[in-house]
Amino acid sequence: MGFEPPKVNSLDAEREFSRAYRAYAKGDHFQAIEALSKALGFNIYLVDTYLLRGMALRRLGALDAAEEAVENYLEVRHGDETGERFAAALQYERKLVEESIRGSEGFHLLIGRKLPFKTHFRLPLSVNISPSGLGKIKYGFGVIYICDAVGGRLWAMRETSPAPISVEVDAPQTVLPIDEAHFYLINRRGEIMEGTIDWPSELLGLSPLGNVGGIVGDGSMLSPSEIVVGDCERGELLWVSVPKMEITKRWKTKSGRMEPVSVVAFGEAIAIADRANERCIVIDGKGAEEIAAASVPLPRDIAWIDRSTLSVLGEDGSLREIVLRKDTVEAKASLADPLTDAWSIVESKGALLVFDVRLSSVWEIFPMPEEGKGLIFSVCQPDLSEETGEVIFELRGHLALKEALQNLSNPHFFAAWNGHILPVKASLSQxxxxxxxxxxxxxxxxxxxxxxxxxxxxxxxxxxxxxxxxxxxxxxxxxxxxxxxxxxxxxxxxxxxxxxxxxxxxxxxxxxxxxxxxxxxxxxxxxxxxxxxxxxxxxPPLKEWLLSIHLPPNNVPSGQIGEATLALYGHWEARPFRDWFPLWPNLLHSDPAAIPIIK
The missing domain is CATH 3.30.750 (Transcription Regulator spoIIAA)
Known part of the structure; x- marks a missing residue:
């Protein structure tokens, strides 16, 4: 008995493929994958299902499975340009995702600008914030907290509607934000208070919780029920449960007395600026064990850039980057020239804000991804419209960039479809x-x-x-x-x-x-x-771009998905990105019983 090829039901296969395409366009990637499986069951030779399946799996974050689907597509359509580019992009995107979780290999810090304090925060000229002697400046949940340790006053203001409110308090040293309207305040002598803000009434209230003593340098949140406090008098870190105010753990360095002038947590990792020993230390907040240490001349303040990189502000205004690796720690200067009278550094939406000692100026400093390195870009919400007889294809584009970096400049886009290079009009969503x-x-x-x-x-x-x-x-x-x-x-x-x-x-x-x-x-x-x-x-709303593309008239692509796929390319500050969308205009919003597209 001779070999019998699998039976083919082309009509049902094409109908399921069309259903999968519409589901993909609507963002229902599970339905798309289900329909593609049915289409392949009806017609095992319908290789286009593999490429669209890879695109849908990519949207669901399944990059390994997406690569496998595209490999199956290329086994039959060997040399298909779209498939090969998509496969290469998947490999690179997987690497970028791994690096994103692990932390960057290194940053090139770029000073964006130096602005007057009132200009940066859009404060009225009548507002007067004149500290006698700053403690810490903290940022969290859109709120800036300013501790005037000598003048005995705490200021709080929101970035979205800056109208500072303040309260008198004895020697405020640092603030630990809980949410937009709640925080813990620790004063220089170790008194811990719970703070609340009534923004509509412009009232700021404080309630005492207890006292851990010592001379406080800084503190940080570890969990909703635990904070860590740096005590410069005893040279140790204290783990304090709140609101019970019990000291549950203490930690001292084994190599001399410590002076923790800055303490910042990133998950379970705690970074400490130790001025007495002129170094920065990173410890495990759960096991209270030292992970890494690096020599830094007279550190004053410290901020996490990501989970593997710290930025350290020195008393001379220098800014240094500390990169943590599995077995090594690298410290290097970030800026050629020191920042005059710089006092405090905080991380805000992916940028670093450095404040001077008189609150007259603010520097914005941006940790930039490496030049030429690709970025993750995706498009969604396709729509077709007509304008003066022309067909316009619209998409929403998302670029995986920290919000502060997106404000530096606008990306440039262009598209390729069905043998044509097409200009793209991009406008930031309003x-x-x-x-x-x-x-x-x-x-x-x-x-x-x-x-x-x-x-x-x-x-x-x-x-x-x-x-x-x-x-x-x-x-x-x-x-x-x-x-x-x-x-x-x-x-x-x-x-x-x-x-x-x-x-x-x-x-x-x-x-x-x-x-x-x-x-x-x-x-x-x-x-x-x-x-x-x-x-x-x-x-603030997520940054997204509305992309408008005028399609060539009377130009219908072939039924093969590789030839019908719209490729979107672009670059931001010499960093490339790209994404793909299969585009059959006659099917994007047509009736489910439309003419089959697969030939």
Whole structure:
């Protein structure tokens, strides 16, 4: 009996492929994959299903599976230009995602600009903030806190609507933000207070919790119920439970008396600027063990750039970068010239803000990705319209860049489709409606889903899609044991999913989060949220570009997906990016019973 080739049902295969294409265009990638599997079942020779499947899997963050699908496509369509470029991009994007979680290999710091303090924060001329002697300046959840340790006053102001409010308090040294309206304040003598802000009434209140004594240099949040405090008098770090005010742990360096003038946590990693020994130390906040140390002349303040990189401000105004590796620590100068009278450094939306001692000036300093290195870019929400007889294809584009970097300059875009190079008109989305994160039983504003982690990642994504009716712009994950024990592969997939769908992810922390999860949140533009009952507002809209492309008239591409795919290219500050979208204009918004596209 001779070989019988598999039976083919071309009509049903093409119908399922068309259904998959429409589902992909709507962002329902699970339905697209399901329809593609059916199409392949009807016609095993329909190789185009593999490339579209790879594109859908990429959107779901499954980069390994996407690569496998594209390899299957190229086995038959060997030499297909679109397939080969897409396969190469997948390999490179996977590397970028890994680096994003691990932290960058190194940064080239660039001073964006130096502005007067009032100009930077858009303060009225009548506002007067004149500290007698600064303690720490802190930033969190869109709020800047300024401690006047000598003058005995604390200022707080929001970046979105800067109108400073203040309260008198004895020797305020540092602030630990909890959310937009709550914080802990620690004064120089170790008194810890809980602070609340009533923004509409412009009232700032403080309630004493207790005293840990000593001479406080700085402090940081570790979890909703634990903070760490640097005591310069006893030369140690104190782990303090709040609001019980119990000292649960102490740590001293083994190599001489420590003077912790700056203490900043990033997940479970705690960075310390030790002025007495002229060095910076990183310790494990859970095990209280030293991880790394680097010599730095007279460190004054310290800020995390990402989970593997610190920026250290010296008393001479110098700025140094400390890069942490598995077995090595590298310290190098970031700027050729020191910043005159620089006092404090904070991280804000991916940029570093450096304040001078009199609060007369602010420097914006941007940690730049390496020149020529690719960026992750994705497009979504396709739409067709007509204008004076021309067909216009519109897409929303998302670029995986820290918000501060996106403000430096606009990216440049162009497209290629069906043998034509097409100009792209790009305009920044002007949706001014601020995103509002509403937790608990809040009932007004734009709510954001708060989702428990699920080890079955596809189930998690399906639940998100069903809850929102699509993909959200913001997402909050609840911390849990399952989340804590998540494999690195699933962390990479979650970050990929967020980056390819323009989703800002935050973490609702119940205990000390891992540095990896903090890194994922910050890279997507989100944050760690400490308070389960908080009402957090004031987050600006996510940056996205509306891309308009005039399509050539009477130009219908072939049925092969490789030839019909619109390629979008661009660059930002000499850093390239690209994405693809299969485009059959006659099917994008046509009837499901439309003429089959596969030939």
């Amino acid at each position: 949706d001014e409606a601020s995103v509002v994160l509403l937790l608990g039983s809040a009932s007004s504003g734009q709510s954001v889903p708060v989702m428990p982690w699920d080890a079955d990642f596809d189930t998690l994504l399906r639940r998100i899609h069903e809850t929102v009716g699509g993909w959200p712009t913001d997402l909050i994950l609840e911390s849990s044991e399952e989340l804590k024990n998540t494999s690195m592969e699933l962390k990479k997939r979650f970050l990929s999913f967020c980056l390819f769908n323009g989703i800002r992810a935050s973490l609702l922390a119940k205990d000390m989060p891992s540095a990896e999860w903090v890194q994922i949140c910050k890279f997507t533009g989100g944050d760690v949220i400490w308070n389960v009952n908080s009402h957090i507002s004031g987050l």
